[in-house]
Structures are given as C-alpha cells and as structure tokens.
Amino acid sequence: MTTEAVSAHEPAVNTDPDVVLEVRDVKKYFPLTQGVVFQRTVGHVKAVDGVSFQLRKGETLGVVGESGCGKSTLGRLLMGLETPTGGSIQLLGQEMAGLKPKQMRAMRRNIQIVLQDPYSSLDPRMTVGDIVGEPFDIHPDALNGQSRREAVTDLLAVVGLNPDHINRYPHQFSGGQRQRIGIARALTLRPKVLVCDEPVSALDVSVQAQVVNLFERLQEEFGLSYVFIAHDLSVVRHISDRVMVMYLGKAVEIGDEDQIYGTPTHPYTQALLSAVPVPDPRLKGRRDHIVLEGDVPSPANPPSGCRFRTRCWKAEDICATEEPLLQIRDTSDHPSACHFAQPRDVIGAVQDEPAGPDA
C-alpha cells in the first residue's frame, strides 16, 4: 500500500519563506499490545495516517472532524508532544523530528498550544502570574530585559484580563477568563504558530464570541498562524482561511474556506456540513440533509480502500480496493480524497418554499 501522491499538490521543498509550518505525510501509530509480562504488539491504532499540509504566516488552518478522527493527535504531533511514526514536520524550515531535547526546547518557543478545557489545564495551586510567567523559567532570555512581572501584566492586558488580578487563582475566574489565561500563557514566548485544540468548545455561547474575537485580534496584532482544531464547523468557518477535513486519521479534503463550505466535493464533508444545525427555523425541512448510517469504524481496523466507504452512499467496488488519493481532480478544484468527487452545495441549497415571512 503506497500513499505517494499526498504531496502531489504541495511543493517538495519548502522554499517559500511565508510557510511557517510544513507537514508532510506525518503518521502516528499507537501500538496495541497483549500480554502482561511479555507484551506483544498485536496491531496498531492509526490515529494519524499520512497527513500533509502547509501553514503560511498569518493564516488560519481549521482542522475539523468527528471525535476519534485524529485531529487532537495531529495537534500533539505538531507540538512535539508525540513522536511521529513517520513523515516530516518542518517548523520555520527546520525539521522537528530527531531534534535533541535542548534544540527541541528552543524550537518549541515558536509553537505553542491552547488547550480545550480551561478548568483542567490550569494548575489550581498556581496564581495567574505564575501560570502565565512559567515559560520564562525555561526560557529566561525571552524576557528581553523586561521584568517578569511587567511581562506578565502586559500579557494579561493583551488578552483582556485585569492586570491587577495577577495574584488570583484560577478558581476565581469564569470559564471564558480562564481560557484567556490559557491564551496568555501560550503567547508568553511570542510564538509564530498557535495550535488551538478545541479552544472554545467548553465555553458558553455568549462568551464564545468574546474569545473568538480575541483570537482574531491577536492574529492581527502578532502576525500569528493558527492551526484551529475544532468540531464546531460554524466556528471553524468563521475563523479559518483554509480548512482540512479529517476522517479516521486521514485528510479527506482540504481547501479554502469557500471551497470547503461552498463546493465540498468529498461525500464525508458534504454529510458533515449538512448535519450542522443552522439557527434559522425557516430552513427547517428545506435543507439538504444527508443522514449517515452507522458509526465511525475502529481506527485499529479501518476498512480497506477508502475509509469512508462503509458509510458512503456513493461507494462502489473500486472504493474497497483502491484508496483514493488526496488530490485535485477533474471534478474538484481543490484536493479531495474521493474517486467520485463531485461538488455539491449542501449549505446554500435550500428548497424554495416560503415557510415563513422573508427577511
């Protein structure tokens, strides 16, 4: 089984100085073991199985997919928190795999993560000042002559927290404020790339918008690039320039926000988009609804050929034998991993039947 063509649409060598992150065919297999004393590997969970993309300066790449599709593992790989089984991750033109711990530590300054749950990702026994300033313990030179306290109060102000609260503990803050603390901590070392792993999923709707807007403001202010991992397709559309859709460890479609949301060509993307509820009752029953059958197969034992074929309404014999490559096709202007890729506007397509007064 070869997965050669993953790089078909990407240049082989990173010569573009605007590309801050280049991921090529990255893989992460988790071994499944059996036995108590002598552990035998009986198989692998292919959490991420050959994903490639480029991230440019100031760009936001949204990564969407259902739980278990490997999007969080991808985020951890980018951060160097997991060692990839294969493939390459280049940050600012430098290969991340195989770095010595000391080099890795220096590299990590350029990429930071904002975690999902602001309740469990902050140490309850540390003050906000300690949490946000902790990266300076490892990178004292990042202070640039500023005092640590100054640097931390600046950061708190940047994310919209009251700098006077520097000595408070996380439990004294609300969910939205805690997420701001998490963001401030990620910004401490002035990274180039921010990996955001479901950063707004745990927040209330009225607070979510505040944090989304904060991300947008910070991007402009610091020229950050985001890898925005989320399952909420509405939020991803709002914030992303480009979007990658993942299914069972593979990228099934990647393209501009317009291409993915306007003319999705992969059946999975289409099903995913059609399932997103739209807050407009007039569209009730008039939208294109694709209801998928069954559940996501186990990543330990994925289907042969196309991994989506077991739930796909377009599947034919070829799908079981030949794995579709993620590439631009005659029928798809952006890379899509489907033999029968065909654009279908699932969001805009509304049957014209006035169900209520028109706005």
Add this chain to the structure above:
Amino acid sequence: MTETKQPDVSAGPAKSALRDVNFDPSAPLLEVENLQVEFHTRDGIAKAVNGVSFSVAEGETLGILGESGCGKSVTAQAIMGILDTPPARIAGGEVRYRGVDLLQLDESKRRHVRANKIAMIFQDALSSLNPVFTVGWQLGELYRMHTGASRKEAKVKAIEMLELVGIPAAKARVDDYPHQFSGGMRQRVMIAMALALKPDVIIADEPTTALDVTVQAQVMQLLADLQQEMKMGLILITHDMGVVADVVDKICVMYAGHAVEQADVFQIYERPAHPYTKALLESIPRVDQKGQELTVIKGLPPALVNAPPGCSFHPRCTFATDRCKTDEPELYAVPGGRSSACHYWEEVIAK
C-alpha cells in the same frame, strides 16, 4: 419498525399508587406556573429558578434555551421531582400534569408519575447508565418495577425497545454492557429507557451535546420521529440555537433563573423581543454565512447568589437605562401570543 406492544400498566403496581389521583384527560398536558426553586448555599440563597411558566401540549415541542447556570436543568429536575432537597427547595409555583399539581403529590405517587407519565433523557449517557449491569437488564428493570413483569418478559420488552430506537442486532446487544456501545448508541439506549413505559411527556436535557454532528443529526431525527409517532409532548433543553431551530415549535429563553422571552420559533428568530435573545442570535457564527463580525455580549452571566437588582440582564444589555437597574421588568405580553421580560421590548423588536 415493529409495533411495540406495551405492557398493561393498569395491571401493575402503578395503578394502585395513582388510584386516588384524578388526572383529567381533558386538562392541558403539562403546565408549569410561576415555578420557583432556591438553593441554600453557604454564600446565601441562590434563586436558580425565579418564576418560570410555560406549557406543553400533545405532540408539541418546547425548547428551553439558555447558558449554563440559567436554571434550565433545575427546572427540568423540579418537574421530574428529582431535585436534591436540601440544598434545593421549591419555594413556590405549580407543575400541573393533566390538571393535577405534581408538587403536592407524595413521593410514592410521584415515583409512578416518573417514567409512566413524564420521563427524562439525560445528557451524559455514559454516566447515566450503570456500568456493571447489562443494557437489557437496566431497560428491563423499568418494566419489572413499574408493571411487575417477570425477568423473561422484561427482557423481551427490552429487545423491543432497542429495536424501536434503531439499534442493530438488538437481540444480541441486549446482553452487552454500556461501555460496549458507542456514544450515539448509548444515547439511543437512554431514549429507549425514557420511552419504555410510553410517557406523555419527555424531557430531554441536552440530549446531543456530547455527540458528534453526524450522530447528533441521527439522534435528533429519531427523537422527532418517535415523538410524532407517539404524540408526546417534548421539552428540549439545550444551549444550541441551531438544534432548537431545527426541531422545536416554541421557545422559552432563560437567563439567570428567569424566563425572559417566550415565542414560537419563527417569531423568535425573525424578531427577538428581548435584548438577550437578540444578542445571542448575533453572537453565534453560522455555517451558512461567511465570516460576519460576531457581536459580543460583554461581561458574564451573573452569579445567582447576588443577582443584580432590577433586570438581571441590565449590566450586559445595550438597551439598558437607569430604570432597568432598579425596576424589575414584568413579563410583558407581546403581540402574537409572545412574552418578553424587558421594559423596552418594543424598541428591541423594532430594531
């Protein structure tokens, strides 16, 4: 779908417990009037539900929309009679099912109302199911307790219910444990449990929040189909404005323990009459629209222990005046059978 034969409830112990309760079949299905629930905490009294009223008819779906801490789940628990008292205390109001105020019934009678008349679907199916019993056993327990069915009969019923909610190979899966089911399947089991005794009212508390979108669509579809088939009243509690728009007939928006706005689903999305509803609608990104600017609701929901005086939304409201700081708005009647707890609803609706 096979037709489910329901056990004859009148033969079971339910009949005896509810014998002297006169449900009036012509009375409205479920009415909640001026419900008030308080929690006695160390920091003071938290008014979690503060005078909430609504009603649900047969085959109707009411959405209760609100953020965490707005009192929506407490309302549901008060209706079900599963609030922990203390610390909670029902300070006033009525919950009338077919004309009978459930809050006045004693616990043994309420127990028979639960599951038989009003049932609930919980958010987190994994923690709502007991991990050490099989799914079939847990489903069958309902029949054995409420109808006095034998174990054998209960198992047959359990298989029937699993088939009804679309679990493939129900006969084989009835002996599986909850962890052997996927998230969506577990939620289906929860629905099967709620529907087992054919209740007239179903309360679904964030039934799809923990699920992926494609599975969420399946589960909501199932719930809507079953509701239509059985002509039940459905109360859907959620924070997701998309989900409610898809399935409900009317909406009750809650904020800090108050029902701030009620209207039918079309009106509320078209012309919200309360600033909170309006702000919520403008603050959520939509999948069918391109990066529009998100309007931010400034500040945070208030702590219930010291809710602001006057209108509880006034510190975050763009319409607020000095009057809102002192003068708690009553529930104004808005044309079209709606209501809004805002002094300036006419301005809000006109904008």
